[in-house]
Amino acid sequence: MPTQASTTPILLVDDDADLLRLLTMRLTAAGHAVQAVASAEAALAHLAVQLPALVITDVRLPGLDGLALFEEMRSRHPSLPVILLTAHGSIPDAVEATTRGAHAYLTKPFDGQELLTKVRQALRVNATGPAPFEGDGAWRREILSRSPRMAEVLAEARLVAGTDASVLIAGDSGTGKELLARAIHRASPRAARPFVAVNCAAIPEALLESELFGHVKGAFTGAQGHRQGLIPAAQGGTVFLDEIGDMPLALQVKLLRVLQERVVRPVGSNEALPVDVRVLSATHRDLEEAMTTGQFRPDLFYRLNVVKLSLPPLAERREDIALLAQHFLQTLAERHRKRVKGFAPDAVEALITAPWPGNVRQLYNVVEQVCVLATAPLVPLAQVQRALQMPAAEVLSYQHAKQRFERDYLNQLLKLTSGHVAEAARLADRNRTEFYRLLQKHGLDPQRFRTDLSDASGFGDSKTSGESTT
Known part of the structure; x- marks a missing residue:
């Protein structure tokens, strides 16, 4: 060729x-x-x-x-x-x-x-070849790739970096959305100013507004002094809102006001503070679907989604696996003071052909395990195979594991009570309003559970059957 x-x-x-x-x-x-x-x-x-x-x-x-x-x-x-x-x-x-x-x-x-x-x-299986974009590539130095798919994403990121447009970065968990956001910031005119990353899913809902906008003394119990929010802290720079799809609806309204009016009002304050920040956001969720279920505001979506960049999963950029694995191994060997230098050829082949549901984050975890346990300069195939047998849950973040458990728990309750929300809420020791909010958060419709028996026997009426498929 x-x-x-x-x-x-x-x-x-x-x-x-x-x-x-x-x-x-x-x-x-x-x-x-x-x-x-x-x-x-x-x-x-x-x-x-x-x-x-x-x-x-x-x-x-x-x-x-x-x-x-x-x-x-x-x-x-x-x-x-x-x-x-x-x-x-x-x-x-x-x-x-x-x-x-x-x-x-x-x-x-x-x-x-x-x-x-x-x-x-x-x-x-060669991991020594040079990655592209080496000339002025300092802006994306943390993103190692020779994949054509990634080359397209990085080219678009480089173009949009020179503007002040809001960028929505989509991609599965572990694909490197924050790394791309940092790269865009470094390539932008705001590079000399702060880059502030906020994980909207990791901060409790009651504290998220205060974390983003700040608060004044006495604004709520425990507010013993003034505190600057993360958005004002990024003045002149870039704010990265990770997992924006998990932001509560009430706070989405306030964020929209910040983007429209370019001012922030700290919790408990009557004074609005002007802010000059660029907003980058990311999500692993389908925000368009979230809009149809009322979980995400369309007006905020269009504000954030001026440019959309989609990161491919690791399984769709297999050209990068050997490159990334060798880079991670060298970095981790130095950190753990190990003398391991590379992978045996069949071990690299096993890495390249693995499914990688946890994407780059899972690859890093696998490489760290084999590095820590390495007893020879080259990592053998058997050691890689053992590391790849780790349960998928071990590569989930705490927040994603919690969300999966919560959805499974709600499913079990609705099955147990045949979709009766009051009974399910009682078993969960939650009031009905809060329970409905949880169901809406996870897109669960109690009607689907009420019609299980009739659907199974084939005698569900047409209206009910139609509702159960929505």
């Missing part, structure tokens, strides 16, 4: 000029950029200048041999994939090298198609 030439540079090392020429022709025809050298010493000199995506080296070389070259590359670049070319006499050495991290070996003479297959597999 011609488009891969600039992104898959391959280094060939062999002292057989004819074989070197043949391999170069085959790989170039397959769309790769090939650099050919005749010795291990020349290969090391090349690696000091430019790191390829893959090295293919003969085992028997003049001077420093291919196995010594492999060990040197492994110590300097532990995740750089290496394919060994062997004669029959050196097969045992090549097999031993694969146990120490070589991606594969091919016995001469080998089939050209087999070589290309091994090359494709090796490039798939």
